[in-house]
Amino acid sequence: TIILDTSDESSVIEAARQLEGVPIDLLINNAGIYVDDDLKSATKESFMRQFEVNAVGPFLVTRALLPNLELAAKSHGTATVAQVSSLLGSIGSNTREMAHFYSRAYAYSPSKAALNMVTRSLSVGLHDSNIIFVTLNPGYVDTDMNNHQGVLKPSESAESMANIVANLSMKDTGKFYNADEHFGGLDLPW
Template structure:
């Protein structure tokens, strides 16, 4: 009787051992798969995402290259004018539903020359749509994505690329010749962008989303972006070393 019990136990152990052998590879594969999923989730959780408008040329392309090298998840839009088209923005929002966005850089912009004699309604309005209305629509439409990032990390940012000519005080007798043909359309649209940015700052700050307007030097700009804090919201920053003022008034 004793030996039978031992024999039964032995069979049980052998059976258990046999089952363990046949499922060992599956268990290891399952654990490996689970680990990969956890690592991927961890990677996603710690990888920041930036959306850059007009990302296929000039400043936008340079920004894409910078953030890719820095390990960011980069989302780019192609055409400068597409950020002002409601249908395009809504489609982007649909594709990015549930995707946290830590940083939006509105680099899209156009400068269509127009003087007092040659400026037309179409030229002025097109610049206003792309340079001012577009960034507003992008920020508003992707607000849920910004909020997701802010909820996770404590803050998110919207950065607008404006221009020195958008500041009222920049237009003086000394600078008039330099800004020739850029003030009626381009300068006016950038001034409108400045006011939109200022308004966004007040509306978004309670949501832990900041806005800031740097100049267009990519190296200095990205260094500035890396130093952004929630206290930076609503400020107008000049990065042109030829202009001594760092923080610009409206």
């Protein structure tokens, strides 16, 4: 068992040390937090904490485990990094029709948009490594995070994301995929 706190860089480095020499075919960065904050209630602390967990943590984990991903890509042809993001990280989806969701996520939305940009930058900067980098929107999932108002069961979201990941190739690197057919198509706008 490897204990890892994605917001603690020393914990990330220690986990990578324990995994030294172990190929990683698939890395799913799923750690995330959401604080319901509107224009008046959003605080600097809320912004910083959500950026730390939702964008910086996945970057640190991916960077630390890059040697493991490279080992897998050399052995098996490709490796994959799937970042679990959110529709709320899509600037293109931030419309008047979606204002109800975006207006309660002043810090969360930009933290997920930052994760999307980190993922896209990794896909461009490391394109020749044969590591596929994608961002996934799990959908509006029925969880504690939304007071169980979601339209997807967790198992449905997981199955949809697993199907997306199972069918990826290098031509898909850098894309933002949607696991929830209720909100848009398979490809989401940045």
